[in-house]
Amino acid sequence: MKSLLFRLAGTFSAEIGSELYLKLKEETLSPSLFCLDFSEVEEVTEVGWEFLRKITERCKETGSKVAGFGWKGSLTENLPLGFHFFPTESECIHYLESQILSETPANELTPKSEEKTVHCPECQSLLRWKLAGDYLCPQCKTKFFVNKKGWVSTYERLL
Structure with a gap:
């Protein structure tokens, strides 16, 4: 299982949201773990919240997991259902790693017969x-x- 950390900065709006969504869509061809760093994000626009909702839905569909950390603002009712925010990077990573149901290390989760x-x-x-x-x-x-x-x-x- 692949795991990726995305460090975001500035205003999380349509531009960043769409770019992030396309990248995650590409990476979710197989189940993956995504950790989003919001520590340098100044604002999340309404369209940005919508892209987070789309990202969360895409991850649910493909068996991937996504979580964020470092958001300094208050979490609003716009927070997508199933998207988790944590105060620190280590808590976020710990949560994502706990979502792996197997005892096998993440980089060895591919079936042995798979080419x-x-x-x-x-x-x-x-x-x-x-x-x-x-x-x-x-x-x-x-x-x-x-x-x-x-x-x-x-x-x-x-x-």
């Missing part, structure tokens, strides 16, 4: 992989290693 993708470290071709191990890029013939978390390590070449 995953990585980019070749040399030519950036998109390649599929199932298990950790050594791989050879069919395009550029670069050898590399993929660990169980999907991290790619290249091998040094001796000249």
Whole structure:
């Protein structure tokens, strides 16, 4: 499960709200955790509250979780149902992590049989992989290693 922290600043209005919504929509193709930092937000407009409602609904639909922290103003009746605000970042993160129902670490929640993708470290071709191990890029013939978390390590070449 992916987790992302978004640090917001200024006025949370249509511009920031729509940009954030599009980014979260892109990231919620699989369940994710989203922590929104409002500590530098001066104002949330009516349209901003509407985008928070849309973000909360999108997260519910996809099994993702979203919460915020650091809002210095008073929380109004505009607060979307299911959206939680916390005074500190650590409380927000603790809440989001408590929403993971499995004992498996967040970066290992993908089913073992699911096929995953990585980019070749040399030519950036998109390649599929199932298990950790050594791989050879069919395009550029670069050898590399993929660990169980999907991290790619290249091998040094001796000249």
